[in-house]
Amino acid sequence: MRKSLLSLTIAALALGGCSLIPDYQRPAAPIADTWPEGQAYPPAAEVNGESSALQGWREFFHDPALHRLIEIALDNNRDLRTAALNVEAYQALYRIQRADLYPNVSAAAGATRQRIPERLSQTGDSTINSQYSATLGTSWELDLFGRVRSLRDAALERYFATDEAQRSTQISLIASVADAYLTWQADQDLLELTQDTLRTFEKSYSLTQRSFDVGVASALSLSQSRTSVETARVRLNQYQRRVAEDRNALTLLLGHSLPEDLAKPLDLDADLFNELPAGVPSELLQRRPDILAAEHQLRAANADIGAARAAFFPNISLTANAGTLSPDLSGMFEGGSGTWLFSPQISLPIFNAGALEANLDYAEVQKNVQVAQYEKTIQTAFREVADGLTARATYRDQLQAQRDLVSASQDYYRLAERRYQTGIDSNLTFLDAQRQLFASQQALIIDRLAQLSAEVQLYKALGGGWTAQRLSQNPATPKS
Template sequence: MKRYSLMTVAVAVLAAGCTFEPKYERPAAPVAATFPASGVYATQPTTSAGDASHGRTAVDIGWREFFADPRLQRLIEIALANNRDLRVAVLNVDAARAQYRVARSQLFPTLNAQASKSLQRVPLDLSPTGQTISQEYEVGLNASWEIDFWGRIRSLKDQALEQYLATAQARKAAEISLVSQVAEQYLQVLAVDDLLKITDDTLKTAESSYSLTKLQFDNGTGSELDLRQAETVVEQARANREAQARARAQAENALVLLVGQPLPDDLPPGRSLGDQRLLTDIPAGLPSDLLTRRPDIMEAEATLRAANANIGAARAAFFPKISLTSSLGTASPTLGGLFKAGSAAWTFAPQVTLPIFEGGQNLANLDLANVQKRIEVANYEKAIQSAFREVADDLAARSTYDAQIQALERTTFAQSRTLDLSQLRYKNGVDSYLQVLTAQTNLYTVQQSLVDARVARLDNLVDLYVALGGGWIANTGETPRPADAPATVGAASAPAAASAHTSG
């Protein structure tokens, strides 16, 4: 008896430890060991005391510190609570968690209660009792359990777990992306406001010039050519203003969609485009840091781990499947006799199923699992390369925008003086109105270019902050939430991912 007990323990140990999953090894990062640092990357942006990160990495900087505009902070907070795409991402995590629990439940026996009645008629000459109709009542418990000797079910459970973790990282990436989208759309609204102000100033100047030119034309001292040229500037400015007013309304509509509700009337006052203070000197670190900072890379690796686990399940399908089924209860030909002495009944039916011929299905499934893993390796490497490229692009842009804006500011001053001098020369009859028209057009164009460059610089800082893994925590110094934590700002963190690892 002792010998059989030892054999039972040995079988249980083997069943718990045997698995055909390949040992997972993280693929090498297919990028350079460092980000570019020479040439255009060597120039660092100018940083004031209020714009300094003080050496903190992006993941350690809360978005409330990165975005100092109180109006923008409030919009991000509302978006995190109401954005519908983010709600779908959260629900996808809940669905993946449930699927993992379903897969894990296959490791345990199932127990069901059952009650039944059966009626049967047999020919009289075949009935041992001399009765043609017989009936039977049964009440009891049925149990079944597939012994996961080869690790098939555990591999499927591991696959479901990694898919759940990948979905959680996708939800984290969606939240970080939402933070940046709200910020960039808000900046776009401010940029259009600046363009409208420039257009209004240009229109005011053009209307003044047109009035003077028309007066000269009416008095016979000016030409119709000068009048029509002045009229062209006025009408062009009016047309631009209508287009910009349309763009302003559409930009706000896009912001409303991101926020997930109409903009509240009690939003705090915001800052203008020129007064936005974003941290400009966030250190880039090393490309290898992105493996633990970027949720999209962690999502790709979790998907790769899931594909690796699926290989174990495909391999285990070649080996026998061991199932145990049993039942325990009472049986009687009458309902009243179910619980009388001697009515106990039980069955025990172990079963071993060995695949012999299945038309190549198991072999094809194994080939498919191996191909899917190679696909996910390529996707993981592509995610790293894409992240490296995004950071490198943002670093290159960060190094050049300050000089570009300074050059445009000098150009704007020069064009403004050119317009003043051209108007003075025209009034004194030295030059034709064509010089004034050219100066007005050039000034208007460079002013718009300056606004575009300023908003592009701010967008670049936002993109770099997100590309380096920032935007997940709200306040600097707070404990980061798990990837599957609730999206609502201030909500308690739910350590479901940690518990999933523990229970898995």
């Protein structure tokens, strides 16, 4: 019997490397080799810079107040906390699946006492039978065809995918905090501009009212002046509401109240970011955590095919235990009380109404689904970066044109005010100049916010902060 057990063990070890997982081939990236070019995009020399230099969020964002808010969010945001807990959960699932590769050893002790009635007793008298046992047992599935290893590999890849999903959540959180902070600051600027404009409109309305009272200004001029005042009041209430809502949104992202000693309001015209080079499109496959997560899910689906294939082959399990057995407690460990049991078992599927074939078909279809999702993730990433690059190129000219428009509107306003005060033009021209200046100043703040938000989204689209080392790293395999 010992020779048979030894032979079976050697055979198991010899077949231990057998795996039915298909060879993994990364799907070709369904994107162009270069970024789009043209008038709406930056020059190629500006786009294809050195992308492996350190570009963490601390290096990308310059504003100390924003640094502080991001740190608070990373410590307190509930979505990020949930993502971190998901990583721990999938790590535990991997460890559970990996444990099936090893023998399961357990110890047991028991005792039974049974009264036998007279009619069933061989002696004709009632008796009490006792039995005491202590055993050490083990059970082990011989993974000859790699079913358990395939399930372990799938669990490991899903753990890796969850780790990348956590990193994606962190990058999205950083970008969301930056975007919410910039929006809050821009709306405060718009609120301040509206307050100043309202005072100017009210002053103009008072002058028009006095002119109307002495018969110089018409009722139409008075009505139009009042319209400007009421329009500014509407805008004032809108921006007051938006500033409050922006603060609430930022508080939610932080998972914590805003610091009372936050730095003074941000100057949106300051140099707030480092400019990130996009590199080449293929680098997205190593930078973007959502692409890495999609590939890990694809690898997991590939490993599931191996498990589905292995289910067609025999399943061999070994069960053995050894210990003592005695009719009385005091004799459990005396000589002659030893006992052992060895129970190998092999099972081979014969008929299951096509369930195994269907399970294999399902695994293969799921792999094709993951391939499509992986390719779609790459295409989405390419589109987001391309949009960010065209935003970078076009917003520069748009902002300069808007600044020129504000300057021209200010000249128009000063000339119209002078001509109105000297009686050359009517109040209508002056009111039109006021409204045009107000509208152009609002548009300048909104366009600047859009430019800053586009840079933040480009930072996110490029995979957030990265280092040369991070490009080649995978999350560590969990330890026991």
